[in-house]
Every structure is written in structure tokens, then in C-alpha cells.
Amino acid sequence: MGIWEMAQKQVDKVAEILNLEDWIHKKIRECRRVLIVSIPVIMDDGHVEVFEGYRVQHNITRGPAKGGIRYHPEVTLDEVKALAMWMTWKCALLDLPFGGGKGGVRCNPKIMSKKEIERLTRRYTAEILPFIGPEKDIPAPDVYTNPEVMAWIMDTYSVDKGYAVPGVVTGKPIEIGGSYGRNEATGRGVYFCILNALKYLNLSPEGIKVAIQGFGNAGSVCAKLLYKEGCKIVAVSDSKGGIYNSKGINIEELIKIKEETGTVLNYKDIDKITNEELLALEVDVLVPAALENQINERNADKIRAKIIAEAANGPTTPEADEILEEKNVFIIPDILANAGGVVVSYFEWVQALQAFFWSEREVNLKLRERMEKTFWKVVDLRESKKIGMRMSAYVIGVGKVAEATRLRGLYP
Numbered sequence: 004m005g006i007w008e009m010a011q012k013q014v015d016k017v018a019e020i021l022n023l024e025d026w027i028h029k030k031i032r033e034c035r036r037v038l039i040v041s042i043p044v045i046m047d048d049g050h051v052e053v054f055e056g057y058r059v060q061h062n063i064t065r066g067p068a069k070g071g072i073r074y075h076p077e078v079t080l081d082e083v084k085a086l087a088m089w090m091t092w093k094c095a096l097l098d099l100p101f102g103g104g105k106g107g108v109r110c111n112p113k114i115m116s117k118k119e120i121e122r123l124t125r126r127y128t129a130e131i132l133p134f135i136g137p138e139k140d141i142p143a144p145d146v147y148t149n150p151e152v153m154a155w156i157m158d159t160y161s162v163d164k165g166y167a168v169p170g171v172v173t174g175k176p177i178e179i180g181g182s183y184g185r186n187e188a189t190g191r192g193v194y195f196c197i198l199n200a201l202k203y204l205n206l207s208p209e210g211i212k213v214a215i216q217g218f219g220n221a222g223s224v225c226a227k228l229l230y231k232e233g234c235k236i237v238a239v240s241d242s243k244g245g246i247y248n249s250k251g252i253n254i255e256e257l258i259k260i261k262e263e264t265g266t267v268l269n270y271k272d273i274d275k276i277t278n279e280e281l282l283a284l285e286v287d288v289l290v291p292a293a294l295e296n297q298i299n300e301r302n303a304d305k306i307r308a309k310i311i312a313e314a315a316n317g318p319t320t321p322e323a324d325e326i327l328e329e330k331n332v333f334i335i336p337d338i339l340a341n342a343g344g345v346v347v348s349y350f351e352w353v354q355a356l357q358a359f360f361w362s363e364r365e366v367n368l369k370l371r372e373r374m375e376k377t378f379w380k381v382v383d384l385r386e387s388k389k390i391g392m393r394m395s396a397y398v399i400g401v402g403k404v405a406e407a408t409r410l411r412g413l414y415p
Contacts, residue, residue, distance in 0.1 A: 004320065006295055007081035010088045012321055013393075017401045020394065026413070027405050031091075034084050036060040040130035042108065044123045047116050054123060056108040058131045060140055061087035064407045067138055068104030069094055069345060071145030071174075072127075072152070074120070078107035082295070086316055090345070092400030093338040097377055099349045104140050106131070112147045124152050128159040135160065137170030137356065143348050144174040146219075146294075150186065154179060170355035173348035182351035184366035185344075190224025191367065192343015193314045195374040196335045197229065197288055200310050203382060204333060212286040214238040214308070216245075216278055217293030218267050221314040221341060223258055225290060230254035234288075238281045239267050242293075245281045246273040282306060291318035298323045306332060313337035328391050336393040338400060339381055346373055 004012070011032050018028040042054040057080055060068040070090040083105045091103030108127055112120055134140055144153055153175040160171045169180030177183065184191070201208055213234050215222045218241045226236050235251040243266045246252065252270065260269050268275065282289065282298065283305040291297050292314035298306065303323035311327070312335040313319065319327070319334070327334060347370055354360050361369075384395040 004322075005081050006085040006317060009317070009321060010085035013397060014088070014401065017394065017397045020390070020398055021402055021405065023405055024409070027408050030408060030413075031062060031401065031404055034059050034061045034087060035063060036134070037080070037084065038131060038134055039080065040127065042123060042126050042130060044119065044126055046119055054108055054110050054127075056106070056127045056130065057083045058106040058134055058140070059083045059087040059104060060134070061103040061105075062091040062404060063102035063140075064404060064411060065095060065102055066100035067102065067136075068140040069099070069101035069143070069348065070104035070106065071143045071344075072106035072108070072148050072156075073146035074108050074110050074112045074123075074148055074152075075146050076109060076111040078109040083107045085295075089316055089338055091404060092397060093342050093345060094400075095403040096338055096381075096396055096400035097342050097346055097373060098403075099345065101141075101345070101349065104142075105145075106142055107145075120152070121155055124155040125159045128156045129163075132160060132163060135171060137168065137352070141170070141348070141352060142172050143344070144220075150174055150176045150181065153181075170352055173351040173355075174344075175351075180351075180355050182347060182354055182366060183361065183363035184370065185347045185351055186220070187224045188347035188366075188370060189221040189314070189341050189344035190226075191228060191370060192346065192374050193221060193225040193290065193292075193312050193335075193340050194228040194232075195343070195371055196340045196378055197225075197290075197310065197312050198232070199375055199378045200312070200333060200335055204309070206287065206309075209233040210235055211288060212237050212284075213288045213290065214281050214284045214286045215290040215292055215314075216240050216281055216297060217291065217315060218257075218261060219292065221344075222290065222292030223254075223261070225292065225312075225314060226254045227258065229288075237286060238276065238284055240276070240278050240281050240293075241267050244268050245276040245278055246270050247276045247281070247284070248273045284308075288312060291315050293318070296320055298327075300326065303327055304330075306330065309333060311335065313340045316341065324391070324393060334392050335378075336396045339377060339392075339396050342377070343370055343374060346370055
């Protein structure tokens with residue numbers, strides 16, 4: 004099953020539970036706008052390379068589109084459409100006044116120079132410029148994009164407008180209107196969800212075993228916070244492979260090694276493992292923080308974790324979901340677990356519009372409050388309706404978008 008088909012299947016299932024009107028169901032299972040752009044870039048050696056980029060707005064019924072931009076060699080239109088749809092449900096679930104959007108460029112930033120990435124970014128921004136804006140569609144960082152890339156997008160957009168428009172993107176540097184706490188927000192949100200899941204299951208954070216697949220921004224921040232909480236991080240992986248130590252890994256040391264050498268594999272006193280082996284470890288908490296479809300029908304029965312906290316988008320297929328439900332694995336779904344990034348993006352957007360900025364402590368406290376409130380709302384629905392955490396989260400998110408659609412109606 005393709006990722007877009009997977010996302011639509013999830014909506015179909017929720018529509019059945021909610022007994023949605025046929026016209027609403029049909030409307031919300033499709034994307035409102037899909038933009039495909041050609042991006043010619045002058046490379047450092049003088050030749051021109053043409054990349055393909057996308058910007059998708061799935062739904063803007065509850066507010067402007069919101070969603071990151073990823074640079075990756077395997078970006079596809081279907082992937083971007085699915086991610087945009089998931090952003091719609093995520094924003095609704097967390098009660099943010101946004102719809103779902105997403106962007107992507109098929110490229111390999113790992114083999115590109117900084118100047119090439121900047122030229123790519125500015126040309127891509129120029130191509131999607133009519134579709135974005137603080138009141139229309141607000142991009143943010145995603146896979147292999149960062150605050151610097153957001154600064155280039157903001158600058159390109161602002162030059163076209165003739166004045167600074169900090170609200171056009173979120174996740175940008177503090178110096179040009181970014182928010183304190185935004186860089187760690189996704190990982191911090193996952194951390195808050197895990198702490199609440201442990202509380203719900205009557206488990207203490209002290210000494211619990213954790214495995215983290217993916218050691219990018221979300222994975223490393225979550226690992227660092229759990230490590231400080233007393234959790235034992237026994238396994239970590241990145242795109243080059245994984246490491247395991249039953250006694251635990253010093254995450255602060257590992258972060259330094261990753262920064263210096265580019266991979267976790269250079270950490271001392273470990274056994275090297277594959278991503279598949281990491282997923283099958285006997286741990287209390289498994290955090291898939293890499294890419295989509297990592298847990299599927301082929302390996303779901305090998306999962307031995309008590310809790311799965313989905314820091315990545317769409318890491319678990321619907322078929323795997325059914326297997327994990329039968330195994331009684333407690334899943335914190337992606338639209339809840341990794342929502343910290345969009346929550347603080349909302350805070351950043353609000354601050355930019357008001358030109359009034361908050362302290363990091365204020366941001367983190369507001370994030371914690373919203374994540375905890377939503378977590379327990381999903382748990383309450385799970386218990387009352389006797390459905391899984393994912394379906395509970397979707398019922399809330401899709402339900403809010405459906406109600407907004409119902410109230411606004413169809414025009415003309």
C-alpha cells in the first residue's frame with residue numbers, strides 16, 4: 004500500500020466511526036491544492052541541474068495551511084500529500100487554527116554544497132511564492148531542512164514583498180523573529196507524551212529501557228531529555244546503522260560524537276545492529292524517529308516494546324497497527340506524539356504577528372500544557388469508545404475538521 008492510499012484508508016475508517024456525511028467524507032479525503040514546480044539550479048561547477056519540488060495544501064477549512072518542507076532524494080508527490088493530510092488532523096487534534104500543508108524537493112542535500120542548497124531554496128521559494136504567506140500557508144523545517152533554510156525562504160519572500168515578513172515561515176533563527184524552544188519542540192513533545200504514557204501505565208521513568216530509531220533533531224532531543232529523566236537509552240540508530248549497549252548509552256557523549264563524525268556508529272563500547280534489529284529489541288519504549296513505513300506487516304509481530312512513541316510521521320502501516328493492537332502495545336500516534344513542533348510553530352507565528360516575544364520557559368510550559376491536555380483527551384476517548392489510541396486521536400482531529408466543513412458548507 005502506498006503512503007497516500009494509507010492516509011486515505013485511515014480517513015475512511017474514521018469516517019465510518021463518525022458516520023460522516025458522504026460529501027464531507029469525499030471532500031476531506033482529497034487535497035485542496037497540489038503544486039508541482041520545476042527548479043533549475045546553477046551548481047557549483049557551472050552546470051544546471053533541474054529538481055522537482057512540491058507544495059500541497061490538503062485542507063484550509065480551519066485556517067491557513069501549515070507544514071514543513073523536506074529535502075530528500077526519495078520525496079514523492081504521494082508522500083507530500085499524505086504528510087499534508089496528517090498535518091490537517093494534527094493541527095485539529097491540538098486545537099490549532101491551521102489546516103494541513105507540506106512541501107518537498109527531490110534532491111540529495113548530503114552531496115550538495117551550502118551555496119547549492121541556498122540557490123535551490125531561493126528558486127523553490129520563488130516558484131511557490133504566490134501560494135505561501137502568513138495568512139495562507141506557513142512552511143517550516145522538516146527532513147534535512149533547518150532554521151537557515153527557513154531564513155532563506157523568509158528573505159526571498161520578503162524581498163519580493165518589499166518589507167520583512169517574519170510570519171511567512173516558522174522554525175527560523177531567533178535573530179529574525181524565531182521562537183525560543185522551537186528547535187527542540189518536536190523532541191520535547193515526544194518526551195512529554197512518553198512521560199504521560201508511563202504515568203498512565205504506572206511505570207516509573209527511572210531505569211526504563213528505550214530504543215530510538217533515527218537520531219536527527221526529534222530523536223536526539225527526545226533521547227537527551229529521557230536520559231536526564233533517568234531512562235536507560237540502550238539503542239540508537241541513524242541512516243548509517245545502529246548501536247546497542249544493554250547497560251545504556253551516554254546520550255550527551257553520543258550527541259557530541261554524532262556532531263563531530265556525522266554518525267552514531269563511532270560511539271565506543273557498543274554492538275553494531277541494524278535498524279530491523281533495533282525495532283525488535285526487548286525494551287519498554289520504542290521511538291521510531293526516522294521515516295515512514297518502518298513498522299509494517301513483515302516486522303510488527305517481532306516488536307517487543309510496551310510503548311511506541313511515533314516521533315516520525317507515518318512510521319506504522321495500518322496492517323502493522325492491527326498486529327500491534329492484538330499484542331496490546333500502547334501506541335502514541337504520530338499526530339499526537341510529534342505535534343510539539345507544530346504547536347511551537349503556532350506560538351512562533353503568533354509572536355511574529357504581534358511582534359511580542361516570549362521566554363523559552365513560557366514556550367516550554369505552554370507546550371507541556373497543550374501536549375498533556377491533548378494526551379489525556381485521547382486516552383479518555385480510548386477508554387470510553389474502546390478503540391486504539393490512533394483511532395481516538397483521528398476521531399478527535401478528523402471530527403473537528405468535519406464539523407468546521409459542515410458549518411462552512413460548500414460554495415458555490
